[in-house]
Amino acid sequence: MKISEFKTAGKLITGPGAINALADEVNRLKMTSLAIITDKGVSQAGLFEQLLAKLPIEPSIVIDDIPPEPEVNVIEEKVRLLKKSKVNGVVALGGGSAIDAAKVLAATYDYSGSISDLFGENLIKERNIPLIVLPTTAGTGSEVTNIAILSDPIEQVKKGIVSHCLLPDVAIVAPEMTLSCPKAITAASGVDAFVHALEAFISVNASPITDALAEKAMTLIFNALPHAYRNGENLVAREQMATGSLMAGLAFGNAGVGAVHALAYPLGGRFHLSHGMSNAVMLPHVLRANAPFCSDKLFSVALLLKVCPPDTRKEKAIATLLDAVDKLCIDVGIPRTLREFDIPEQVIPQLAEDASKVTRLLRNNPKQLTVEDIENIYRNAY
Numbered sequence: 001m002k003i004s005e006f007k008t009a010g011k012l013i014t015g016p017g018a019i020n021a022l023a024d025e026v027n028r029l030k031m032t033s034l035a036i037i038t039d040k041g042v043s044q045a046g047l048f049e050q051l052l053a054k055l056p057i058e059p060s061i062v063i064d065d066i067p068p069e070p071e072v073n074v075i076e077e078k079v080r081l082l083k084k085s086k087v088n089g090v091v092a093l094g095g096g097s098a099i100d101a102a103k104v105l106a107a108t109y110d111y112s113g114s115i116s117d118l119f120g121e122n123l124i125k126e127r128n129i130p131l132i133v134l135p136t137t138a139g140t141g142s143e144v145t146n147i148a149i150l151s152d153p154i155e156q157v158k159k160g161i162v163s164h165c166l167l168p169d170v171a172i173v174a175p176e177m178t179l180s181c182p183k184a185i186t187a188a189s190g191v192d193a194f195v196h197a198l199e200a201f202i203s204v205n206a207s208p209i210t211d212a213l214a215e216k217a218m219t220l221i222f223n224a225l226p227h228a229y230r231n232g233e234n235l236v237a238r239e240q241m242a243t244g245s246l247m248a249g250l251a252f253g254n255a256g257v258g259a260v261h262a263l264a265y266p267l268g269g270r271f272h273l274s275h276g277m278s279n280a281v282m283l284p285h286v287l288r289a290n291a292p293f294c295s296d297k298l299f300s301v302a303l304l305l306k307v308c309p310p311d312t313r314k315e316k317a318i319a320t321l322l323d324a325v326d327k328l329c330i331d332v333g334i335p336r337t338l339r340e341f342d343i344p345e346q347v348i349p350q351l352a353e354d355a356s357k358v359t360r361l362l363r364n365n366p367k368q369l370t371v372e373d374i375e376n377i378y379r380n381a382y
């Protein structure tokens with residue numbers, strides 16, 4: 001038996017109407033001067049107004065222009081802005097981009113160095129102000145992870161800051177906050193959540209606890225995503241997606257993700273494909289390379305998701321699972337090849353070089369991939 005550690009946000013409040021708990025949590029955490037971190041799309045959808053109506057105090061500062069997949073220099077600028085106002089609490093409202101930004105802003109409020117120096121593991125040592133997060137996508141699971149991902153425009157890759165100081169004090173996961181999520185974002189962030197669960201399940205660091213969370217997350221997301229995509233107003237499907245993505249976040253926040261994410265990072269960094277899109281396009285190709293190295297687990301996923309009859313042979317069941325995952329992506333309108341994103345074929349060796357440096361994630365992968373393996377996977381995805 002391996003020893004494993006389980007980390008999550010301090011408190012999870014979930015379900016329709018969970019936002020009503022916000023005022024009590026703000027008071028409990030003695031937040032008397034608040035910063036709200038959100039983005040334009042979320043505000044335009046009316047969610048910021050809904051949040052304001054639930055707050056017990058007026059915010060001291062509102063930063064409402066976090067861009068999608070934020071670059072590190074944008075966060076540096078927001079850190080300077082935030083430091084000018086005396087706050088003792090941060091509330092984030094948005095998808096992974098706004099939540100990741102808020103996690104870094106709260107944790108660097110008393111830090112005077114450069115944010116770029118914090119990429120890597122455990123370089124942030126303390127956070128002195130409390131943080132409440134409310135996801136509006138389903139989703140990144142960022143509400144329960146110790147990671148924030150930012151784009152590095154110089155090296156043109158996405159990089160992670162990992163620290164226990166990034167774990168929020170409270171995550172309020174209210175599915176109605178995702179009802180306004182546009183179709184393309186529902187699809188991309190939904191497939192991202194599925195990848196979190198699947199990669200956590202086959203991770204070399206999986207534990208019985210993360211497996212249980214990943215299994216339930218895969219079932220919820222696999223069944224609910226097409227419904228949430230086709231009819232965004234379907235609150236039952238939205239709730240299943242919100243719970244599924246939260247459980248996937250709990251699974252991967254502890255077991256880690258693997259090569260799908262490692263190979264997706266350079267697509268975001270160099271070609272600005274969204275995180276969810278880049279994961280979705282790489283998913284079936286990385287799974288094919290991984291399959292011989294995690295066949296028992298993939299077989300159990302095939303049976304769990306009922307993609308084939310229970311007496312199907314292992315190889316056939318895995319092949320059917322790969323087709324079903326591909327079909328899920330097609331059903332939610334995600335392009336299946338890198339070519340469709342106008343990525344030139346000659347950059348593949350560079351992409352492979354970039355991805356091979358994401359060792360923080362590659363080391364979780366069931367198959368240890370060489371640069372040549374990675375290049376072949378990109379060629380299969382082209």
Ligand SMILES: NC(=O)c1ccc[n+]([C@@H]2O[C@H](COP(=O)([O-])OP(=O)(O)OC[C@H]3O[C@@H](n4cnc5c(N)ncnc54)[C@H](O)[C@@H]3O)[C@@H](O)[C@H]2O)c1
Pocket residue numbers: 039040041042045067068069070094095096097098100136137138139140141142145146147148149150158177178179180181182185188189192275276
């Ligand atoms: N920290 C983690 O654990 C973790 C995990 C996975 C991904 N990420 C990061 O999260 C980011 C992606 O986050 P995302 O997929 O949630 O998307 P996002 O936060 O980038 O949002 C995408 C767009 O959707 C809009 N939007 C979000 N919710 C909406 C709603 N309910 N109604 C209307 N519009 C809405 C936003 O305004 C934005 O324009 C990436 O930077 C990725 O790297 C972080």
Ligand SMILES: [Fe+2]
Pocket residue numbers: 140192193196261275279
């Ligand atoms: Fe992800």
